[in-house]
Amino acid sequence: MEFDVVIVGAGPAGLAAACRLMQLANENEQDLSVCVVEKGAEVGAHILSGAVFEHKALDELFPDWERMDAPLHTAVTDDKLCYLTNKFNHLTMDESFMPDSMKNIGNFVISLGNFCRWLGQQAEQLGVEIYPGFPASEILYNEQGMVCGVATQDMGRDKNGEPKATFEPGIELHAKYTLFAEGARGHLGKELIKQFHLDHGKQPQHYALGIKELWEIPAENHQPGLVIHGVGWPLSESHSHGGSFLYHMENNQVVVGLITDLNYKNPYLSPYDEFQRMKHHPVFSRYLVGGNRIAYGARAIAKGGLSSLPRQQFPGGVLLGCDAGTLNMAKIKGSHTAMKSGMLAAEAVFEELKQGLSHTTPGYDRLFLDSWLYQELHESRNFGAEVHKFGTLVGGALATIEQKWLKKLFKWTLKDKRADHECLEPLAKHTPIPYPKPDGILSFDKPSSVYLSGTQHEENQPCHLKLADSDIPIKVHLETFGEPSQRYCPAGVYEVIELEGKPAFQINAANCVHCKTCDIKDPSQNITWTTPEGGGGPSYPNM
Template sequence: MQREQMEFDVVIVGAGPAGLSTACRLMQQANEAGKELSICVVEKGAEVGAHILSGAIIEPRALNELFPNWEELGAPLSVPVTEDQIYFLRDSEKSIKVSNIMTPKSMHNHGNYIASVGNLCRWLAEQAENLGVEIFPGFAADRIVYGEDGRVAGISTGDMGLDSEGKPKANYMAGMDLLAKYTIFSEGCRGHLGKELIAKFDLDDGVDPQHYGLGIKELWEIPNELHQPGLVLHGTGWPLSDSASTGGFFLYHTDNNQIVVGLITDLNYSNPHVSPYDEFQRMKHHPLISKYLSGGKRISYGARAIAKGGLNSLPKMTMPGALLLGCDAGTLNFSKIKGTHTAMKSGILAADVLFPELISQGNGGLDLVQYKEVFKQSWLHDELFKSRNFGAALHKYGTLVGGALNVIEQNIVSFPFTLHDTAPDYACLKPADECKSINYPKPDGLLSFDKPSSVFLSNTYHEEDQPCHLKLKDGDVPLSNNLPVFNEPAQRYCPAGVYEVLDDGNGAKRFQINSQNCVHCKTCDIKDPAQNITWTVPEGAGGPSYPNM
C-alpha cells in the first residue's frame, strides 16, 4: 500500500539537545539570510522531554553560543552549582571525602547549573517552534528510507493501531514517509536507527567498540532543613566495589526542596549476578546518602544507558544524505559526566555545515565529509581529545589506579599516548559459576523500593495489545544458552523488570518479556551476552513520561 509522503529540507529524528540545537541554528541562519527552510523534528515521546533522562549538571557553553540571551528568554537553568563534594565509599557505613585538588579538574562544576535536561529540551522546542520549526511528538521513527542510489532519503514513522500479531485494529493509522534532502539522527544513546546506520555504512570502522553505562535516577522531595540548593555530591566505591564493578553515584540539590540521586554502573561488569537496580537501591542506605533522603518522598524514577566511549569510540558522523549526532554517535564527555553541551555543539556544527548546502539549490543526499574537519577544529573535539583516556584507564586499571592516572592527565600533563579498550561490554560477562553470587537486601519501602513501584513512578505506558518492540533473533537462546551459562542476566541488568525466567507449570522454564514495563533504557540491546535482543521503537507516544527529570 502506498504510504503518504511529506517532503522537507531537513528531517530530524529525536527532540533532544542535539536535534533541537540543529533545528534552532539552521532556522536562525535561514531567518538572518532571508531564506526559507522546511524543518521537521519527530519525537517518539508523547511530548518533548518525556523520554529525556540525565543527571544533570549542565555546562552552558553551547547554550551561550546558540542563545546568548538564554536567561532573558527564560531557559530553565536557575540553580548554579555552589559546592562540589567528592567521596569514596569504603563500605556500607564509611566514606572518605576526597580533596578537590585530588580529583580531575573536569569534574569541577564552577559555572555550571543543576537542571532538568527534559525541561531544557521543552524550552529548546519552544524556541525552535518560534523560529518556524515543525515538531511532531508522539511519532516514532520506525525505519530509514533509502534512495535508489543507497543514500538516506528520510524516515518512516511507525504504523499505529496494530495488535500483537501485527494486524490492524479498529483504530489503525498507517505511518508516513518523511522525506528530506538531509536527515539528522539524534535519537540519544544506542538509537536503533543510528545502530543500523553504523552497521550499513561501516561508520565505526577502525574505532574502539562503544562503551556504555547504565544510569538510574530518582527525584526526591526532602525536608527544607536538609536542602542545600547548588550542592553537588559525586562518588565511587561501595557498593559496586563489592562485585568488582565500576561506576559512581551522584546527588544534586536542585530547587523546590528537591534532590536527584542516582548511580551509573559501567556495563563492562563481568559478574552476571550483578543487578544495577539493586546496587542503586542498597547504595541509598549508606549514611552519606540516607541523611538527605530520610524523611523525604520519592517523586519519580527513570533509567537510561549512556555512551561513554568518547573520542576513541566515535564513529564517522556523516554518510550520504544524513548525519549522526550527539549521544546517537557518542559525543558525551565521560571525564565530566556530561553530554548535554557536547550534544548541542554537535548539532550547532551540523547546522553550520548543512546551511550552505541547503541554500545552494542542490538536491541534497551528499556525504557532508566537511563535517569531520569542522568538528576537528572545534572545542568539542578538543574536549573529547583531552578525555580520550579517561574511561579506558578506569576499565584497564580499576578505580584507584585508573583514577590516579586520570587526575594526573586532567590536572597536570596530557599523556603522549592513547589507551584503548577493545572488549565490547557484552563480551565481558563471565560464566555465572565462576562468579560470586550476590544476595541483595529486600527493599524497605522507605529508602529502597521494588521494580514495579519504580516503573509506576516513571509513568511508563504502552498499549499492551501491540507488537512486542523487543525482538529476539533466536527465541531459544535465553533458555538454551544464557540461562545455563550466565543465569540469564537479563533478569538483573534490566532496571524495569522486563525480562523474567518463570516456571511453565510443567517443570520446565519459560522466558517472558514484559515489554509494557520498558523504560527505553536500551541496556538489553547493549549487555545481552549473545547479542540476541534488538530494541526497536514501540508505538508512538509509548514509554516513560518523565516530569522534571
C-alpha cells in the same frame, strides 16, 4: 511529506540542530522547512539525565538565554567528590586530587527534560515543526543508497502484527538531509553505522546504565546547588565500575542516582539493586530520610569517548550527540557536547542547502575537527580506558595526573577493544550477591519504581523487543549466566517463569522504560530494541 531537513529525536542535540538551522536560514533570508519527530508523547517525556549542565554550547546558540527564561535556576555552590569505602564510611577528596574535568562550580543543576521543553519552544518560535508521539522506525534510502528521510511507526497493529480497527499507517518523511539524534544506542543509528561502516577502525562503543530518582526532601536537609559525586562502594564489592551522584535542585528537590558501567563481569550483579542499597549509605541517606520519592527512570549512556566515536557524516545526513557517542565521561556530561554536535551539523547541512544540493555528504568532519568539541573529547580520550583497565582508584589517579600536569605531554591513546557484552562471565566464576529486601523508606521494588516512571504502552501491539533466536535465553543463557536480563534490566521487563513444569522466557514489554540496556548487555546480542507505538514508554515530569 517533504522537508528540507528531518531531525529524529527532540533531545538537546536534535533541538539545538533545529534552532541553529532556522537561525542560519533567517540570517541568510532563506526559506527552510525543518521537521523534528519525537517518539515520546511530548518533548521531554523520554529525556533522562543527572543533570549538572555546562552552558558553553547554550551561550553560543542563545547568548541571551538568561533573559529568555531558560530553566537554569540553580547554580552549583558546593562540589564534593567522595570515595565510599564501605556501606558506612567514606573519604571526601581534597579539591587538589580531583580531575579538572569533574569540577562543577560555574555549572547548573537542571532538569534536562524541562530544558528540552524550553528548547522545543524556542525551535517552534523560529519556525520548526515538531511532532511528538511519532517514532521514526525506518530509514529511507534513494536508488543511489543515500539517506532520503525516515518512515514513522505504524499505529494500531495487534500483537500478531495485524491491523486493528484503529490502524493508521506510518508516514514517509522525505528530506534533503536527515539528522539522527535518538540518544545512546539509537536503533536507526545502529543501522547507519553498519550501513556506511562509520565505525571502521574504531574501538567498540562502551556504555553505562544510569538509574535516577527524583525526591522531595525536608527543607532542613536541602542545600540548593550542592553537588555530590561518589565512587567505590557498592560497585567496588563486585569489582565493577561506575559512580553515584546526588544533586540538590530548587524547591526542596534532589536527584539521586547510580551509573553502572556495562562492562561488568559478574552475572549476579543487578544495577537496580546496587542503586537501592547505595541510597542507604550515610552520604546519601542523611539527605533522603524523611523525604518522598517522586519519580524514577533509567537510561543507557554512551561513554566510549573519542576512541569509540564513529564517523558522523554520511550521504544524506549526520549522526548527532549520544546517538554517535559525543558524551564526555571525564566530565560526566553529554548535554553541552550533544548540543554542539547538533549545531555543527546544522552549519554543515545549511552550507549544502545554500548551494542547492541534496543527499550529499555534509562537511561535518571538518567543522568538528576545528571545534572545541573535538578538543574537549581529545583531552579526555583516555579517561574511560584508564578506569576500565586499572580500576576506579588507579585509573582515576592517572586521569587526574594526565589532566593536571601531563595534558600536553601525554600523546598516546589507550584503547579498550573488548565490547561490553563480551565481558560477562559464567555463573561458575562468581558467587550470588545477597541484596537486602527494600525497606519502602529509602529502597523500593521494581514494580513501584516502574509505576513512578509513568510508563505506559498499548498492551495489544507487536512486541518492540525482538529476539533473534527465542531459544537462546533458556537453552544457552539460563545455565551459563542465569539469564542475566532478569538482573540487568532496571524495569522488570524480562522474567524466567515456569510453564508446564519447564522454565520459559517471558517479556513484559509494557514495563520497558526505553533504557536500551538489553540491546547492549545481552551476551549473545540476541535482543534488539525497536520503537513501539508512538507515545509509548515513560513520561518523565521533571527528570
